[in-house]
Amino acid sequence: MANRAKDEMYAVGWCHADIDNTTCKSCVTDALRKVKVGENIIEGSNDLGGENKRIIEGSGDSGCENDTCKTQCTSTLVSFDEITSNAQGKKIALFLDYDGTLSPIVNNPEMAFMSPEMRETVRDAAKIFPTAIVTGRSRRKVFEFVKLVERYYAGCHGLDIMVLEVRPEDVADKGKVIKYLIGTLGLNDSNVLPIYIGDDETDEYAFKI
Numbered sequence: 001m002a003n004r005a006k007d008e009m010y011a012v013g014w015c016h017a018d019i020d021n022t023t024c025k026s027c028v029t030d031a032l033r034k035v036k037v038g039e040n041i042i043e044g045s046n047d048l049g050g051e052n053k054r055i056i057e058g059s060g061d062s063g064c065e066n067d068t069c070k071t072q073c074t075s076t077l078v079s080f081d082e083i084t085s086n087a088q089g090k091k092i093a094l095f096l097d098y099d100g101t102l103s104p105i106v107n108n109p110e111m112a113f114m115s116p117e118m119r120e121t122v123r124d125a126a127k128i129f130p131t132a133i134v135t136g137r138s139r140r141k142v143f144e145f146v147k148l149v150e151r152y153y154a155g156c157h158g159l160d161i162m163v164l165e166v167r168p169e170d171v172a173d174k175g176k177v178i179k180y181l182i183g184t185l186g187l188n189d190s191n192v193l194p195i196y197i198g199d200d201e202t203d204e205y206a207f208k209i
């Protein structure tokens with residue numbers, strides 16, 4: 001297990017009905033959230049003994065037959081077309097969660113590194129769109145991970161990539177942060193399409209806004 005790539009998503013379990021080797025990374029993550037560690041799945045265990053145990057990797061990003069994935073991925077793709085069409089002629093403002101969105105979910109929060117490809121993607125996006133990272137982590141930590149120090153100018157707003165830290169007591173309301181950002185950055189305009197990308201329950205407050 002120690003030799004595995006840091007950003008590889010995996011689960012170790014045994015006889016877990018919902019996931020197999022074709023299950024995509026997203027559904028493996030989902031399964032890990034739903035099943036208590038120690039019950040019938042172990043996240044990040046280095047104990048590979050036991051005849052019924054098997055390593056279950058989130059190998060396929062397409063072709064996953066998991067019901068959750070079929071539903072979620074299909075609807076995401078449908079929404080993607082809708083978003084593209086809604087974005088026509090509008091200025092996009094991009095809000096990004098960190099853990100599970102820009103980085104994979106890993107056992108050790110200190111190891112939640114962003115891949116170089118993801119860093120490039122954020123860099124490219126920030127050249128075009130006002131871009132903010134909204135996270136439950138400390139700004140210092142996320143800046144360490146993101147490592148994007150250049151100034152970017154997006155449209156006529158001239159924004160840097162911002163990292164906004166949501167305090168633990170407010171973590172249930174990233175929506176307030178988005179509202180605040182949209183207001184203070186002058187993005188509350190019908191010509192602006194704000195897009196928020198996130199992966200967990202705390203992000204749902206932002207999606208609502």
Ligand SMILES: O=P(O)(O)OC[C@H]1O[C@H](O[C@H]2O[C@H](CO)[C@@H](O)[C@H](O)[C@H]2O)[C@H](O)[C@@H](O)[C@@H]1O
Nearest residue numbers: 097098099104105106107108109112135136137
């Ligand atoms: O708002 P986010 O950027 O998504 O941050 C939320 C929490 O992320 C971190 O925890 C999560 O990611 C860890 C690393 O992958 C994982 O080990 C943990 O199970 C996840 O909950 C971070 O450690 C927390 O402080 C953030 O609040």
